[in-house]
Amino acid sequence: MAMSGELKSFVSSLKRSHRLAAEVVHVEDIAAREAAYGEPDPPLPPGLVRALAAQGVERLYSHQATALNLVRAGRDVVTATPTASGKTLVYALPVLERILAEPSATALFLFPLKALEQDQMSALNQLALHAGLGPVADIYDGDTPDGRRRKLRQKPPPVIISNPDMVHAAICAFPSAWDNFLSRLKYIVIDEVHAYRGVFGSHVASVLRRLLRLAAKRGSRPSFVLSSATIANPGEHAEALTGRPFAPEQIIDFCGAPAAGRSFVLVNPSGAASTTASYLLAQAVGQGLSTICFTKSRIHTELIHTWVTRAHPELKGLVAGYRAGFLPEERRGIETDLAAGRLAGVVTTSALEMGIDIGGLDLCILVGYPGSQINTWQRGGRVGRAGRDSAVVLVGGPDALDQWVLSHPAEFFAQPVEAAVLDAANPQIVAQHLVCAAAEEPLAVDDEFLPPVGHPEAVRLAMEDGKLLLDAAGTRYFTPRKRPQRLVDLRGAGESLAIVDHKGTVVGSFDGVRVFKEGHPGAVYLHRGRTYLVKELDLEHRKVRVTPLDADYYTRARSDKETEILEETGRRPVANFLVRKGRLKVTEVVNGYERRRLSGGDLMGVYPLELPPLTFETVGLWMDIEDVVRRSLERAGRHFMGSIHALEHVAIAMFPLFALCDRGDIGGISIPLHPQTGKAGVFIYDGVPGGVGLAERGYGLIEELLEKVEELLATCDCEEGCPACVYSPKCGSGNKPLDKLGALMLTRLLLGKLPLEEAEPCAAPAPQVIAPPPVRSREHPLAYGVFDLETQKLANQVGGWNNIHLMRVSVAVLYDSVRDEFISYSEDQVLDLIKRLSELELVIGFNHMRFDYQVLSAYTAADLRSLPNLDLMLDVQQSLGHRLSLDALAGATLGAAKTADGLQAVDWWNQGRLEELTAYCQADVELTRDLFLRGQEAGHLLYANRDGQCLRVPVDWSWPSLRERLA
Incomplete structure (x- = not known):
């Protein structure tokens, strides 16, 4: 294991390196943090004190003790603290204490990754063993053999460890098989709750309401014990996820755990980020530093691993790749070798981001900004876990968000983390779960947990399809569907299309929104490190037929979009514009696609497509652009359409600074004259049917978002626009037209930083009508x-x-x-x-x-x-x-x-x-x-x-x- 002196020497060498010195733009030294302790009241029972002592824990940190006391009192709790702060004990201690006092009590532990399940089962059973309980936990997931599943249902252990997908498809779907477990359920533990956001989080919110409903019918009301990485809105997110209120005292967002010192290095490479990351990985491992390298894609994981081991054959047995698609035993082997020190380096996707125990690592290399501060600190938290100094090196990419981080280090390190966003009332999603709930138990109109009366649009959608039926009395809903859970994919917003290879084997799936952009004929599809060419999009049979292809290019769809305002739900003035929000109908026609070279992204050609329009309803915000603003831009010689188009791109690129999302989770359209508003407008909307709360958050933070847009446009060194500012990798019109300077002027006009020219009055658009109140006697x-x-x-x-x-x-x-x-x-x-x-x-x-x-x-x-x-x-x-x-x-x-x-x-x-x-x-x-x-x-x-x-x-x-x- 490397000593902190060697690590400091490595960081210092980056600033002196002939190759990298000019590319190191900032080094942030983060000071160590002292521990703060707390005492549980009353003290822990002797068995648990012995169990903690066996793990070298003599005292609890302040956040652990506070959470324990709340859980003991029957309160729901959410703990949002940094990586490696001992969150496992927050939920393990109260559960084991309850089992010691009440052996019949049960708990359900949910984790977003299977590797986390294995890790936590081992830790929990080890703690229970030292407490005199013996093994208390077992795993029930998709990898559990059928025979073992049957035994676990018939005689469940005190703790079942699973994931939301299994709760949805195997526990809620078969409630009578779980009577014994659900009737004694005292705790629902959910780890890494920040992972439950967007579409997935919105689905899980409904799954939890279904689970609580089934538990209540069996006489139990379990408490929630939630843990999360540090997020901006832990209480709000916990409420949205569970449907229960969280008072301020139930939110543990302070941390008593100590932390070693850390250096955070920002690198702006002259070449490709992956090439520089390969060089850094080889240098670090060669100097004896235990290193983890995070990439944004499976293909870059493979490429960096290949480049390092080919250029440095001596490192072949010391560096491994790790990604989704590996067999479970392969993943566990890599995790074990890392923890034991037999591997000195690993290149991985986000699969190793969460709290799997992989030992004490020294250095974390991030290939591109991970998209959010939460993911950045989560990945960076994988190093220095043994109480030693550590370092993180962020190698930025060319896109706008990466370049903003590299150009604003002081603001980046001072900025609060983002909020996790989900929409528990999304009608498209709730409709699917109302059907599932009705199949599990007849669903009362005013059900406490998932009330149809509270979701009229969801009920309409489900009844339209004949999936939900009212009884003769009109008080309860039933469904004629058998096992509707099988048709609901928690990771998507609608019914999926199967991806089938030339042998008829299903290799993956697309949801209905993504398939037109990524599953059209001629598209290149990457799955488990393999490349496929889409041969046919069969909408009738809901299949995408693919064939293996060794391609040196990737594809990107081109499209035309239009949006219809279905309902305005809010508006407010901001400086020199109105921001509005509401329900939108987005129609997009994918009319072609580009082929771009894998290395460098050079355009190889554009190919036409004829596909049906993709139409979906969602939630969005839009900014009205007044005529006086247009005239100001045109007088200055700026291209108006290029200006609003560029503003749209940069706003979407900066959006992840405020909400925990990827730029692909949101869509946008800029319109020089919208037929409904009679004005130009820039629309930003949730990219999935029904919306998931992203645009709603953007509506409330539009001023802050535009400030970031102005800052990026003003500080980018290019003259006419580049991938670091106004170019978007997802632009449906091939990034034309774009006017960077026009967008900067437009943003300043909107924010009131430039004066507007006076104009002659003209008639305002006709507004909606409020019915007058009834008139009393004369x-x-x-x-x-x-x-x-x-x-x-x-x-x-x-x-x-x-x-x-x-x-x-x-x-x-x-x-x-x-x-x-x-x-x-x-x-x-x-x-x-x-x-x-x-x-x-x-x-x-x-x-x-x-x-x-x-x-x-x-x-x-x-x-x-x-x-x-x-x-x-x-x-x-x-x-x-x-x-x-x-x-x-x-x-x-x-x-x-x-x-x-x-x-x-x-x-x-x-x-x-x-x-x-x-x-x-x-x-x-x-x-x-x-x-x-x-x-x-x-x-x-x-x-x-x-x-x-x-x-x-x-x-x-x-x-x-x-x-x-x-x-």
Whole structure:
């Protein structure tokens, strides 16, 4: 084993190396962390104290002790701490303690990888043995022989170790076979919960609800003990996954475990990242450093392993490849050899990312940024696990996300980790699990765990296909399907297509979304280190027929896309644009594909395709691009379509900085004129039917996302665009047109960092309609409200009066006659104001129809002008033939005056003087209310003409007249 001095020498040599010195862009030294301990209350039983001592554990870390006390109290717990922080004891100790006190108790341990199951079974049984219990755990998964499965069902051990796929297909699907185990179930332990995100996580959320439902019918309510890598939203993610609330004290996101020092080296290679990684791996192993090298693909795993062993024959027995597709015994052999020190290096995909015990490694090489901070630290956490110093070397690739990390090391190391995102209410996914649940036990309309009444769209989808049927009483759902679980793939969002080779052997599968892009005729498909050529896409029989091919190229689909807005579910103003969200229908036609050389990615040719359109409904966000923005870009000589197209690419590339996803999980489209909005727009949407929560998160963080877009565009050294900024490897139009400088200008215009040109007013698009409330008797006073609002910006700051909707609310005040009080609203309470306005029988304002409602249109798609409105300014204008100001009417009629004006209000907002701003707005509301009441009482208002004469303006605001007008 290498000493820390040798490791430091290796890191130092990188900065002095003739080959790499110019390519090492940053070295971050991460200090060691001291341990913090805690005491369980009450103390652990003697048997467990002995078991811990046998493993060299004398005291528990603070996070372990805190979690243990919570689990003992019957609370659900999620622990989100770094790799190698002792999370295993968090769930092992309370489970073993319960089994010691209650031998009939059972627990279900779930892991995302089979290798983790083996590792954890060994660790748990070893701990149990020293505690005087003997073996308590056994594995029930796809590799378990049928005879062994039968015995485990008939006489289950206290702990069953499995995975979500088996819970779905073999436990929930056969509930009566598991009566004995489920009726005594006390704990559900889920390790690596950050892995349950996107489509997979959304499926697992429904599987867990089905499992809880079956357990409840057998009289048990198990507690959840969850563990995760450090993520931004452990409590929120745990709630989405389990369906149970997690209070702050149930979230353990502090860590008492110690950590050794670590050096993190960022390398921006002049050549290919894989070539540089091969060189580093050979050098490290040659110097006696135990090294793990992570790649992004199976083919690069194979290539780097081959290059290293061919160039350095002496390392052939010391370096191994490791990836999916290896036999279980091959994988276990490599893991054992690594842990024992017989292997000095391993090249792997993400298959070795999670907490399998592979011993104390010294160096981790990352070939390309793994796509998220979570994956980066998870992979980096595979080294230094024996309490020794370690190092991580990130060799960046040419794409935008890699280059951003390499160019912003300070921000990268200071930035919080991403959030894990799933959508437990995805109708496409929930529909499949409602059918499964109905097959397992009749499903009540208001079921506690998976209520059909709470998922109307999912029920509609399932009933449309005849998969879900209501009983005669209309209270329970059944399904005519037998074993519908077999048709549900937890890793996909829809029914899959089998990939069949020339011998008829199934070698894999595609879901319905991916097949058109990756399974079209002529596509190259990689599976288990082998290359296949797609010969036929048979949609009728749901098969993709392939034949082996030794290819030196890969393929990439080209396509045209369009999107239809099905429903808008939210909108808000951001600087100089509106961001909106809602349900979308995306139609994509794959019209061709490219062949690109495997080494270097050079384009070899483009080939046409004729395929049916791919249409799916999903959730997305979109940014309205105003005409004034387009004109600003065109005046500057920028290509408008190229600008919005480039912005779309970079936004998608930067998206994984905020949500735990791959850029392939999200889609985008830029449109110079959308037929529904009447404007240009940039759409970003979840790339799977129904959505999985990614666009929803992006909607809330759009400002931060655009800041990252601007930063990348401004710092990339290229002149016209490159793979490090605006080029996308997944672009359906071959990365044309793209305007990098236009995208930078566009981003700054949207964020309000560049001024907008003023434009002439034009008509706004027709909004939706809110039905007015029912009208009461003619003699009864109407429930009315008087309101006014102030804005954050002046008209000349948003491109003129045509863009009132971009001025944003600073404060609004409503006089509510029902409550007889003034209520103030900040910008984040605007929807509450709109809700209250829609409940009133009469909304009164002064010029609110033309101005205030235009400002509010940035926050709602509803047509507020369809409410029962009385605009005093418009009423007076209709009577006189010209407008009068609020100040003029109030001065003559009430002997009162406005206390300030709109310019002063914006100044107050900019200075943060909110009390004065609110008081001014309320004073205007009082003036408007008092004018209304005086006019109602007297039948007129007063004003002074140009000659100084005081004249009457007749008004008819009596309740009967207003009721007749509003009817």
